[in-house]
Amino acid sequence: xxxxxxxxxxxxxxxxxxxxxxxxxxxxxxxxxxxxxxxxxxxxxxxxxxxxxxxxxxxxxxxxxxxxxxxxxxxxxxxxxxxxxxxxxxxxxxxxxxxxxxxxxxxxxxxxxxxxxxxxxxxxxxxxxxxxxxxxxxxxxxxxxxxxxxxxxxxxxxxxxxxxxxxxxxxxxxxxxxxxxxxxxxxxxxxxxxxxxxxxxxxxxxxxxxxxxxxxxxxxxxxxxxxxxxxxxxxxxxxxxxxxxxxxxxxxxxxxxxxxxxxxxxxxxxxxxxxxxxxxxxxxxxxxxxxxxxxxxxxxxxxxxxxxxxxxxxxxxxxxxxxxxxxxxxxxxxxxxxxxxxxxxxxxxxxxxxxxxxxxxxxxxxxxxxxxxxxxxxxxxxxxxxxxxxxxxxxxxxxxxxxxxxxxxxxxxxxxxxxxxxxxxxxxxxxxxxxxxxxxxxxxxxxxxxxxxxxxxxxxxxxxxxxxxxxxxxxxxxxxxxxxxxxxxxxxxxxxxxxxxxxxxxxxxxxxxxxxxxxxxxxxxxxxxxxxxxxxxxxxxxxxxxxxxxxxxxxxxxxxxxxxxxxxxxxxxxxxxxxxxxxxxxxxxxxxxxxxxxxxxxxxxxxxxxxxxxxxxxxxxxxxxxxxxxxxxxxxxxxxxxxxxxxxxxxxxxxxxxxxxxxxxxxxxxxxxxxxxxxxxxxxxxxxxxxxxxxxxxxxxxxxxxxxxxxxxxxxxxxxxxxxxxxx
Numbered sequence: 001x002x003x004x005x006x007x008x009x010x011x012x013x014x015x016x017x018x019x020x021x022x023x024x025x026x027x028x029x030x031x032x033x034x035x036x037x038x039x040x041x042x043x044x045x046x047x048x049x050x051x052x053x054x055x056x057x058x059x060x061x062x063x064x065x066x067x068x069x070x071x072x073x074x075x076x077x078x079x080x081x082x083x084x085x086x087x088x089x090x091x092x093x094x095x096x097x098x099x100x101x102x103x104x105x106x107x108x109x110x111x112x113x114x115x116x117x118x119x120x121x122x123x124x125x126x127x128x129x130x131x132x133x134x135x136x137x138x139x140x141x142x143x144x145x146x147x148x149x150x151x152x153x154x155x156x157x158x159x160x161x162x163x164x165x166x167x168x169x170x171x172x173x174x175x176x177x178x179x180x181x182x183x184x185x186x187x188x189x190x191x192x193x194x195x196x197x198x199x200x201x202x203x204x205x206x207x208x209x210x211x212x213x214x215x216x217x218x219x220x221x222x223x224x225x226x227x228x229x230x231x232x233x234x235x236x237x238x239x240x241x242x243x244x245x246x247x248x249x250x251x252x253x254x255x256x257x258x259x260x261x262x263x264x265x266x267x268x269x270x271x272x273x274x275x276x277x278x279x280x281x282x283x284x285x286x287x288x289x290x291x292x293x294x295x296x297x298x299x300x301x302x303x304x305x306x307x308x309x310x311x312x313x314x315x316x317x318x319x320x321x322x323x324x325x326x327x328x329x330x331x332x333x334x335x336x337x338x339x340x341x342x343x344x345x346x347x348x349x350x351x352x353x354x355x356x357x358x359x360x361x362x363x364x365x366x367x368x369x370x371x372x373x374x375x376x377x378x379x380x381x382x383x384x385x386x387x388x389x390x391x392x393x394x395x396x397x398x399x400x401x402x403x404x405x406x407x408x409x410x411x412x413x414x415x416x417x418x419x420x421x422x423x424x425x426x427x428x429x430x431x432x433x434x435x436x437x438x439x440x441x442x443x444x445x446x447x448x449x450x451x452x453x454x455x456x457x458x459x460x461x462x463x464x465x466x467x468x469x470x471x472x473x474x475x476x477x478x479x480x481x482x483x484x485x486x487x488x489x490x491x492x493x494x495x496x497x498x499x500x501x502x503x504x505x506x507x508x509x510x511x512x513x514x515x516x517x518x519x520x521x522x523x524x525x526x527x528x529x530x531x532x533x534x535x536x537x538x539x540x541x542x543x544x545x546x547x548x549x550x551x552x553x554x555x556x557x558x559x560x561x562x563x564x565x566x567x568x569x570x571x572x573x574x575x576x577x578x579x580x581x582x583x584x585x586x587x588x589x590x591x592x593x594x595x596x597x598x599x600x601x602x603x604x605x606x607x608x609x610x611x612x613x614x615x616x617x618x619x620x621x622x623x624x625x626x627x628x629x630x631x632x633x634x635x636x637x638x639x640x641x642x643x644x645x646x647x648x649x650x651x652x653x654x655x656x657x658x659x660x661x662x663x664x665x666x667x668x669x670x671x672x673x674x675x676x677x678x679x680x681x682x683x684x685x686x687x688x689x690x691x692x693x694x695x696x697x698x699x700x701x702x703x704x705x706x707x708x709x710x711x712x713x714x715x716x717x718x719x720x721x722x723x724x725x726x727x728x
């Protein structure tokens with residue numbers, strides 16, 4: 001068996017010249033523009049090994065920041081092979097949490113509880129009620145999103161009466177006060193508090209810059225937000241051993257705060273930085289890469305690169321235009337079945353779409369055809385009700401100040417505690433200036449809380465007294481959790497409130513959770529229960545993806561990033577779906593939509609199918625669409641199509657006698673605004689030419705030949721939203 005040093009030297013020798021240059025460079029900060037499938041994770045791993053084995057850097061002084069927990073774990077697994085398990089790796093949020101756990105007391109943060117989106121929404125709902133803002137008109141989820149974007153920019157609440165977002169700032173202000181009182185942090189707060197800590201304490205900042213982390217590597221830098229970029233600058237300082245890896249062409253998360261300029265203008269923050277490019281792709285065929293390269297060249301916000309592959313025998317991308325969403329679903333099922341019979345496992349195939357709503361028809365057809373599938377990016381495992389319930393029990397037991405968890409579990413299972421009684425309990429705790437446990441432990445005279453409510457409170461005191469010492473001792477957590485589940489009769493509750501089938505699924509999930517407690521404790525020596533609970537709060541849906549089952553993966557394009565499959569189908573390739581209708585008027589948003597399409601195509605190793613439907617059925621009836629502009633932007637010779645959309649081709653102009661045979665019909669009245677041959681623009685169909693019409697008044701219809709459509713379309717003139725164009 002090779003020694004770690006030998007393995008490192010073998011790995012270094014296996015890299016291509018571009019990759020080796022990246023690994024061996026140490027003279028200044030470096031930015032690596034790494035194309036899709038270019039082996040960046042391998043390069044990061046070998047660079048870390050180079051620091052340790054060639055430059056004798058202590059692994060504990062190396063920090064690798066990744067975009068997901070899954071990526072961090074993958075890097076850890078690879079480094080263990082090289083005997084480098086001491087390297088620190090994790091997401092920005094995990095790194096900030098670790099720093100705050102160690103030094104947060106400097107700014108009043110002690111053993112913080114991490115609130116996920118469900119917890120945030122529950123607290124926001126509480127704030128809205130206190131401020132007497134209707135949560136039906138002001139969605140808690142949207143407020144959470146608004147506050148998150150403010151925190152991404154390191155903006156604090158500034159309620160100024162009369163300004164546009166005055167009420168939102170009021171909610172933000174109250175929400176932050178409640179978080180502070182609960183010693184809780186949301187995801188944005190983790191970054192903000194770490195920035196505050198390192199800004200206020202220069203000595204601590206120097207310790208992290210010069211002693212704690214001397215070599216820092218950051219993956220997926222194009223997906224960082226402003227707050228994360230500021231945090232990195234504070235953490236790294238002028239460190240010449242800073243490496244960031246990213247690809248502007250795969251920046252697809254601006255809607256959740258990602259700032260592509262962090263990567264595009266990296267050299268402005270680090271003037272001595274040197275740029276490297278990884279352009280050899282090890283995933284896809286040359287045909288796929290030439291098509292995706294041609295597409296992404298239409299973007300202006302990017303760093304130039306040209307992906308290539310030595311896999312030169314691949315098939316062209318296939319574009320299929322079908323009549324309807326149902327026909328699209330049937331065609332996808334045929335493609336999946338045929339390729340499965342040809343030897344591609346279902347688990348190596350994926351169907352991507354812009355929004356989850358597009359999966360409905362597809363799921364129905366796949367079920368009928370017996371094609372196994374799974375939805376990726378739906379409700380994450382740790383957000384499922386039964387899992388969240390039990391985690392809230394554990395959270396409250398180890399931290400009785402966690403009021404959000406208490407509100408969730410006090411009536412789960414049902415304990416006949418009404419809203420008014422719950423409000424009394426909360427008010428008593430709040431006015432006492434202490435936590436639930438301290439108030440109720442030995443105080444039997446809490447005003448307004450007696451009889452049954454008092455017994456319920458005493459039961460929770462009993463749970464804390466019994467189980468908190470168990471969780472904080474050397475006992476196996478899984479055994480403690482199993483005992484707790486039995487104590488609260490949770491399995492009976494699941495069986496009594498669900499069908500047998502659903503109960504079985506939920507119980508299987510509970511068993512999986514118990515296993516997770518056991519696994520974490522076994523894999524992390526001397527770990528605390530507090531660390532484990534916070535780790536779960538930082539998980540994402542991507543971390544729960546299980547590729548072991550032989551099922552087709554159905555997911556949105558946003559979920560697809562970082563994955564790869566032999567065969568990929570992109571459905572809904574239509575204007576107002578991809579690009580999405582909300583983004584169609586904004587040049588920057590169009591570029592991000594194009595990047596989404598690019599990401600989808602470059603997930604494929606061997607085969608890509610693009611599909612568009614002429615009409616889709618919605619709740620309001622059929623909706624007609626034009627093929628996506630992105631299809632026509634792919635080089636024509638790289639696209640095998642059954643019906644190729646024409647790029648910038650004018651519509652065919654011809655007159656058809658559609659006029660009614662009616663002696664009373666007044667042609668001047670009919671064509672009071674438009675004339676046959678007029679070039680017009682329709683908000684759904686785009687450009688077209690009027691061929692004729694029928695009817696008049698409210699019933700007037702126009703017959704229009706729209707660009708890219710094979711047949712003329714009839715539209716109601718009063719609802720068409722037509723505008724006349726001066727030129728054709």
